Amino acid sequence: GVMTQAVTRGDGSQGDDVTANVKTIRSIPLKLKEGNYPADFEIRGEIIMTRSGFAKFNEKRKKLGKQEFANPRNAASGSIKMLDAKEVSKRPLDAYLYYVVGDDLEFTNHYQSLETARQWGFKVSDTARKVSSVEQIFDFINHWDKARNELDFEIDGIVIKVNDFSQQKQLGFTAKSPRWAISYKFKAEQVVAELLSIDYQVGRTGAVTPVANLSPVQLAGTTVKRASLHNADVIKSLDLHIGDFVKVEKGGEIIPKIIAVDLSKRKDNAEEVSFLTHCPECNTKLVREEGEAAFYCPNVYQCPPQIKGNIEHFVGRKMMDINMGEATVAALFDKGFVRNIADLFDLKASELVQLDGFKQKSIAKLLESIEQSKNTPFEKVLFALGIRFVGETVAKKLAQHFENIDLLKSATTMELLMVDDIGERIAESLVEYFANPVNIDIVNRLREKGLQFEIQKNTDNFPDLLQAKAFVVSGKFSVSRDDIKQMISNYGGKVISAISSKTDYVLAGDKMGPAKLKKAEKLEIKIISEDEFYKMINI
Structure with missing residues (x-):
């Protein structure tokens, strides 16, 4: 029942360790109350700064002559990432927990998990409600649309979830979110501003996005000077003129956007806004493909923002994970040291020392990061190449299907369409990418530098001792649970998450959940210990 680690969500797969900072938040228990909780579990939530706490905090900063924070959200986000936990402890951070995750949980639905978490000592919102009809959902929405201003913290909507865990499992997930939960956003606050220019x-793909420059206005706690216009169709539908007074709101309370024009205030000589015909960066004539909303600059290999954007994508955490930010990419490009992603692997210390802020230690760190990236698996390298429409999920499926870059680059459109979830748009993009000699040269250079362009298969030749038997792993073991699962996979077995009639064995460690034990006994599934498992695989 002791807190061991706290991490941020990050990009969904990797975040920051903020354990020391979270331990300073009084509403998060360092040790749980007495209760029947599993040996280890994860609980997710949100760290906030209340309105009242934020007001007092800003008042203190003002008296000290320090810059005030714009809003509670930014204040909380910035505070939790600070390096000095002692300083974090001085800030009025709070937290609400809302989602328990683990293998040995006794409850069968979400609402029950919240109530149990509250009993363990976690701070759980007392505004959550369990309802049984659509009418009750809308009653809840309508109530909080008005009552949200009475809360001591800011919200921009509510989350509606399927309660039953078995139904959640049946509904599953998309690549980005659960199918059993949806957010309802309240109508955003609106203000009026003048369109100045x-x-x-x-962008990285060559898409040209118009951005409106506005007279400064206060909106949802921040000063707004710019707003997205998305594309030429939006400009046309709004019939925008320079000097117009426009209505602005924050989409999802985050991104400002123009939603309407006050025509009664339009000046007689106002200049109509016409979308550009040529790229603002390289002056290449823009193109608009059939069915596309955006105009594109086709000068992929010479247009500076596209080159820099492609490099920034390549070095990203979910791609090659090279320790290089946007400013470093820009500096390398401006100095002429890199013009494409392959140039990164030719960088020398004598070049890096010419960049502002780069000393011996930071140079060594960057070069080591580039060297380490050569171990990045094929599917991530493929994603990092930045092929249009080839995202993370598509890259994994292509890598698994073709197994190496040679088979992929020689694949026909028809062969590509035979891969699960690959449609005509993705197939055509791949064929076009590998038909370009510039791209082939970059791939060949990357391969010569030692990057991974084929799936790495297991060469340990483990004997197939478990013969596709299905295992449920529960409890605490002498090694990590991930190591146990890997051993099952290595020796030909498979790991499943829930006990059912299709389960062959339950591998039980210490403090196995009583609910799982009961279900396994009811279905007469064989329960084995860690030692018995090792005997099965001759360890």
Whole structure:
């Protein structure tokens, strides 16, 4: 019942360790009350700063002559990432916990898990309600749309979840979110601002996005000076003119966007906004493909923002995980040291020393990070190449299907369409990418530098002793549970999450959940110990 680690969500797969900071938050228990909780589990929640705490905190900063924070959300987010836990302890952080995750949980539904977590000592919102009809859901929504201003913390909506865990499991997940939960966003706050001008930004894929420059206005606790216009169709539908007074709101309470124009205030000589015809960065004529909303700059290999954007994508945490930020990429490009992703692997210390802020230690760290990236598995390398429409999930499926870059780059459109979830748009993009000699040269250079362009198969030749038997693993063991699961996989077995008639064995460690034990006995499934498992695989 002792807290061992606290991490941020990060990008969904890797976050920051903030254990020391979280231990300073008084509403998060360092040790649980007495209760029948499993040997280890995870609980998720949100760290916040209340309105009242934020007001007092800003008042103190003002008296000390320090800059005030714009809103509680930014204050909380910035505080939890600070390096000095002692300083974090001075900030009025609070937390609400809302999701328990683990293998040996006794409860069967979400609401029960919240009530149990509260009994263990966690702070759980007392506004959560269990309902049984759509009418009750809308009653709840309508109530909090008005009553949210009475809360001591900010919300932009509510989350509606399927309560029963078995139904949650049946519904499953998409690549990004659970199918058993959905958020309902309240109507956003709106303000009026004057449209001063429009800038155009070129993204990694060449898409050109218009951004409105506005007279400064306060919106949802922040000063807004810019707003997204998305594409040419949005500009046309709004009939925008420079000098218009426009209504602005924050989409999801985060991104400002223009939603309407006050035509009664339009000046007689106002200039109509026309979308660019040429790239603002390289002056190449823009193109718009059939069915696409955006205009694109086709100058992929010479347009500076596209080159830098492609490198930034390549070095990202979920791709090659090279220790290089946007500013470093820009500096390397501006100095002429890199013009494509393959150039990264030719960088020298004599070049890096010419960058502002780079000393011996930071140079060694970056070069080591580049060297370590050569061990990145094929599916991540494929994702990192930045092929249009090839995201993380698609890259994994392509890597698993073709197993190496040679088979992938020689694949026909028809062969690509035979891969699960690969449609015509992705297939055509892949064929076009590998038909370009510039891309082939980059891939060949990366391969020569030692990057992984084939699936690494297990060469340990473990004997197939478990013969596809299905195991449920529960409890605490002398090694980590992940190691146990890996051994099952190595020796030909498979790990499943829930006990059913299809389960062959339950591998029981210390403090196995009583609910699982009871179910295994009821279904007459063989329960084995850690020692018995080792005998099965001759260890």
